[in-house]
Amino acid sequence: MADGPDTALAPIGSVRRTQVGREATEPMREDIRLLGAILGDTVREQSGDDVFDLVEKARVESFRVRRSEIDRADLSRLFDGIEAKRAIPVIRAFTHFALLANVAEDIHRERRRAVHVAAGEPPQHSTLAATYLKLDGAELDAATVADALEGALVSPVITAHPTETRRRTVFDTQHRITELMRMRLFGWTETEDGRNIEIELRRHILVLWQTALIRLSRLKIQDEIETGLRYYSAAFFEVIPKVNAEVRAALQARWPDSHILDQPILRPGSWIGGDRDGNPNVTADVVRLATGSAAYTALAQYFVELTALEQELSMSGRLVKVSDELSALADTCTEPARADEPYRRALRVIHGRLTTTAAAILDRQPGHRLDLGMPGYETPAELLADLDVIDGSLRAHGSAVLADDRLARLREAVRVFGFHLSGLDMRQNSEVHEEVVAELLAWAGVHSDYLSLDEAERVEVLVTELATRRPLIGPGAELSELAAKELDIVRAGARAVQVFGPQAVPNYIISMCQSVSDMLEAAILLKEAGLLDASGERPYSPVGIVPLFETIDDLQRGSAILEAVLDLPLYRGLVTARGDHQEVMLGYSDSNKDGGYLAANWALYRAELDLVESAQKTGIRLRLFHGRGGTVGRGGGPSYDAILAQPPGAVKGSLRLTEQGEIIAAKYAEPRIAHRNLETLVAATLESTLLDVEGLGDTAEPAYEVLDDLAARAQRAYSELVHETPGFVEYFKASTPVSEIGALNIGSRPASRKPTTAISDLRAIPWVLAWSQSRVMLPGWYGTGTAFQEYVGDGPDAEARLGVLRDLYARWPFFSTVLSNMAQVLAKADMGLAARYSELVDDEALRHRVFDKIVAEHDRTIEMLKLITGQDDLLADNPALARSVFNRFPYLEPLNHLQVELLRRYRSGDEDELVQRGILLTMSGLATALRNSG
Template sequence: MSDLDKDLPLKEDIRLLGRILGDTVRAQEGEATFDLIERIRQTSIRFRRDDDSAARRELESMLDALSRDQTIHVIRAFSYFSHLSNLAEDQHHIRRSRAHAIAGSTPRVGSMARSIQAAFEAGVSKQQISEFFDDAFVGPVLTAHPTEVSRKSILNCQMRISQLLDSRDRLEMTPDETYDNEQCLRSSILTLWQTRMLRPTKLSVLDEVQNGLSFYRYTFLHGVPRLYNALEDLLAKYDESKATQELPPFLRMGSWIGGDRDGNPFVTADVLDQALKLQATVAFEFYLHELHQLGGELSLGQLLVSASDSLLDLADRSADRSPHRSDEPYRRAVAGIYARVHQTAFGLLGENIGRPPIGTGEAYATPEALLEDLDIIHRSLVANGSATIASRRLRRLRRAVKVFGFHLATIDLRQNSNVHEQTVAELLAAVRPGLDYLALDEDARIELLLEELATPRPLASPYIEYSKQTLDELAIFRTAARAHKLYGRDCIHNSIISMAEGISDMLELAVLLKEVGLLRPHEDALDVNIVPLFETIEDLQVAAGVMDRMFSIPAYRTLLASRKQTQEVMLGYSDSNKDGGFLTSGWELYKAEIQLIEVFKQHEVKMRLFHGRGGSVGRGGGPSYDAILAQPGGAVQGRIRMTEQGEVISSKYANPEVGQRNLEVLAAATFEATVLAHPGAAPRAEYLEVMDRLSDLAFKAYRGLVYETEGFEQYFWESTVISEIANLNIGSRPASRKKSTAIEDLRAIPWVFSWAQCRLMLPGWYGFGSAVKAFVAERPDGMAILQAMYKEWPFFASTLSNMDMVLAKSDIAIASRYAELVRDEALRNAIFPRIRGEHQSTIAVLLEISGQKELLDGNPLLKRSIRNRFPYLDPLNHVQVELLQRYRDGHQEDRIKRGIHLSINGIAAGLRNSG
């Protein structure tokens, strides 16, 4: 089948959804509005397809002449088309995956089937594979950042549309069924059109928690157990001895939502407590629902099937005394478990959830106790010839309890090192009058902190008045300690130090943990991982030295023993990119990993890297599979955590099948990077030298524009939507760390998001063209070396692949319209031509190095996606520019502001990974 034939169902879905959307607009807003939108659509397609300059002028003329009401209708129509196109593309991925599975095709790259097969073909032993899973840890971590612009109500409508598209694929429908399906689509798209796209008020942190929990209901609670079960079945095909063995829970979910207080004053101890409670509620609702369903399914009669003594005892302990179920021990056992889970939830949450139980039961003290009772049912079924029954819902429920416990997901705590420093300084000053901790040098601080850690004596006193900041910090840690007792230690596993620079930063956190009993020196026990986050270029360069010295401290090594000799280190992609540009950031991260690998090896400590990747390439984004395999050899070691941020979360995990596939990709890449020897994992020494030089040149070009060009800060604020983003109700966190417009103080997320909105994507490529041109000028064989690096070295290939994607999504012509928003003509003419020139040279050298004729020649799927969606994205950019101009000219009525916000939503949906 040709690629065109394969894409035909996608085109048909897009046409169907587009036609229904058009009919909806005509019915709701009138024929004239529909005709206007259709003219804009056709003109935009002509401009994109034929590169027709007359079409562009016609398009701009039409858009600039829109009335305010027309503007809103146009923005909404094209925004929703982007959303619907996303759904059609996701469905097409599912369709193609099913087609390959039905045809018995070779397992796809990124699947566990392909990875396991490759391992056995490479001679990896069964024992090595078993050891990998025994020690593995894969942790996707959801974060709440102000680039996720979709409301939960919108996501719910989209889920319904996805399900209806899926039904059209899987079922051979009668004419009546087809008609009914289309009517349901029409109803859902009408609901979408009539649902408010924007939030009227700013999100609270707990709103963000609820949004994050949606993806557990959509995907994780069902998808994670299915993924484990499929993997266990796969391994059993290669090794029959594994047929009854279950994998350790190596894949676990994490979250920052409710625990990340770095720069977010709205994350308090009460918010953390509520976030933990909300998470537990979702877990218990799921368990109670599954138990209810399981009780309905296990109608096995004792006259027909035997049961173990343990099962009969479990049934007898149940309060279910109905004569109708007297000979159904499995049902009665489930009823007893349900009553106990219901009581457990009431005890932890203080409210009744789920259906009322039959009688009452004693609360479970731990998830393990619940699992023990479920295992009794499992063993009895297997022993009595009902393994097939045990392998369905019960198996998935048992796996869910193992993975999600009573806490659902681990919430990470995160705070800036400066806040920890100030808190410890205040505590010390109260017990050591005259001590100025902040005035001490690093060595003196370390000595003092180690002295404090050697004694179980707390610093804080209930009789001393502390600042609000100190009280808030202590309250957070006390809440964490209390949560450990309620939900188990897995509920809060990590405490992250933002802007970590030295040993004292880690020891300050240790002192605060000691204050609440999460570090107990007299027991050599540490209940929470102390995780330094190295973010800036300078911090990345000293990371290995900091960890080397930290591991040389006997007291800390003793504490690490209680953490299974495993140390997590977080690497920040966003701030290092804003600090030094895309190429330098990526290279400094890579070098930091190489140095950390060596330090951990020397000290015989297990390393787990936590990659703070954003959705966009400018913040470390890009395909997760390629990113993991591009790590230096020894960096993964079976253990990895990665943030999932912004609109990428809904893109990856709103659809259950797509979500399960993305989780599988993370697991497969981690497995391959650990077990299989990749030829490019250890690059030639010459390549390292070349990258050093390229990085220096790119750093100079990037810093020269962003930090050393007079007026660039003004240019950025006027040529992008940054000021409007700062006021949009899409996140609880302020756009800047301080009340200033300085780029140094701006958070990396809105920095990248703003450049994406104006279609420049500058953080994902700027400086590379200048660097390559200068390098090739220095060395006659420079281009040949770069071409060899691209072919042989996964890191370099992945870097260029991500740049390729970013450049393909950029549009210098549209960006030029945003440049016109800069009021100072001299400033505009001094900066934009530099950006345009760098854009052109970067594309040229990228194509020459990669051997492509056009951008994305090596990624036809993404190329197709861009071709399909950009004619519907361009009008949104043109309208946004016009609205920004009106708004900044003083026309600040709500309708214009709303139009700007709607356009931000639509453009983000069209780009998919803009933040």
């Protein structure tokens, strides 16, 4: 599997390598060669020469395809009629290579950053160090900064994803391989315990090869919950408290006595187990499991840290003078063996009290408990207060160096993770709310036919009901299965709030929110569960009601809906009770599926502008929650650029965004990489909040008008293909693995919200994942080429209009980011491979009708992109991705050909279980290799 010696000279598309570029990337190529060679040896030893020879031939032929030495059909013939049991190890080999290439690329990024630092170069953009320099240059005053960062929050929200199916063993083994490669980076030949690093690599790659990559059974929500929580022990427990402490110290040093970021800015969230939109597998028990497992994970970590601290803080009361508060805390522990060790006794008290807390709030108990029969902590603040006593005493007798180590990390952890670990959002579709609330109103005798009412009448009924404390139903109510289930789920959320604290369930999100009544219906459900009381002078609502605007029409009407609901005194009272904070979620995925890439991006930008204006008009503090997926078609792309591309006022100290699937593993599976990605989120949030990053000034409105024009053209072109071309749905289902995404054991969530074949009902993840697997990548570019070409035209004004676009690309972060992200997608798209998938469409006329349009638009988009950017190289502004495309994409080629072959066989009625497993393995392998496929 080692990279061929001549491949560094070979072009791919418009990517070229200068001598300097080859020299800079040679260490990475050496890493890839080493890992590939070990993997190749492992394949030969474990699966025989026959499999190894086929893998090697496929690898060599793939590179020949890239160099245009052979036709793609020659490579695909290697796999014609291949036995499924022979195909499986080939698929696994290329999947493992993709995984190992990810490791090599991540290590190379660290290597390049170290080179920049060693050379004394200025901090790179997207680092906190660079952000601090920018803030210093802006000469901001403390009051401005403190106001802008009031209630600041940066929250990556972990969500489930069907392509992230790796088992924990695979996850842990990959992590160990990363650590070993990092040791090699620093010049080590042996591990700390004297083991040869190359032998250790061989051992772990052998374990990787002999471990099943995926589960044979359908992924359950319980599995997804476990997968999401593993990132805490892998990285979050170490990194998040560290970043919070770093940022707070840096800003408070610049603006002393301002109390900036007294609360942690970086706080993670989760959707796994609370997101039931289109997922019938989410139940009250699942909500209890998700919140309980999160709390268990937090407290288990605290127990480990307290045990370690007790070992470390062995100071004698005869040698140090402790504070009176520390003495009082320690005296609660009466163990005579530790009479001379006040810190150890104090820590045992804390440990004992936390053990009682765990027994009271957890369904299962972690290890390292210490049952001393003491009263528990009611809140994390009480635990933190005791830890602060230890900190204060250490500092008072000159032991700050001890206070700043493990104890400081634990204090920061308690501040951010509390007893809840991460906030679990609950989410449901507005149509479900509507149906359930109608049933509740009918049962209570409030209104027999709520669904027949118009919007104004609905709002009147709901406001009247919310103004009373009387519940709609009692314990003996006879409800439908749907209504009973929904209420039970919300009650499970209420229990989590009561047991773990209000941060355990911070938000209730309404999918496809299209009206004020949609928001008030959610409020009714919260009221029934005891999570909302708007009846008196002191409204109560620990859970925020968050509208999610998803389609382009809904995005355009979002600000009007927000203003209308805030005009209701009852709802405004709830917002006031929450510190005037109102969160709004923006749907990147469904807006893209609805109107295409450019139209969706512009609709989101316009919606943010309108929402910011509404927030200023109504006097609320707006927090935007970005429903981004991994792919550009679902809002993906470099996070730093994406945040800086937000309109003025849209960030204002707060940012929430979803993190999904293989993107989570790529960004957060390992502490150093996690630190880099988390600091990027915080850096961009600070810059967007405190600096003018849009850069348009007085020319903003003309720029907006240009994008209005382009977006309308792009949406028409996209709709003509997706919504108006006869047979498009049939083409999509036949030419991509979308049907198999639903039929095979991928993820806990059904592929569609409803049992229909409509594109509108298909979930965005399968929509994007399917196009990614077939290498069309349609959601990330289609319609944009036509929009640009039509806008520029071919008349006397063409050059001037092209100049307008070039000027916007040069000056406007939003526009340059949209084009840069699209270039990334186009670099990963491959119409030659897409043509192989199109052959799965039996109807030849339909095949040409759709695929010919796709190819023409693809070519048109690349042509216009190059004209606007002035660059022949699609990835001129993204050398890291250029390296990745160059080094790894030939290894994707066999996976695509094998997927097509197995799909054809599966659809023809081959019920061999290995055929199905092979399809699933190719999906996982391609997702791993592309790194942002869904």
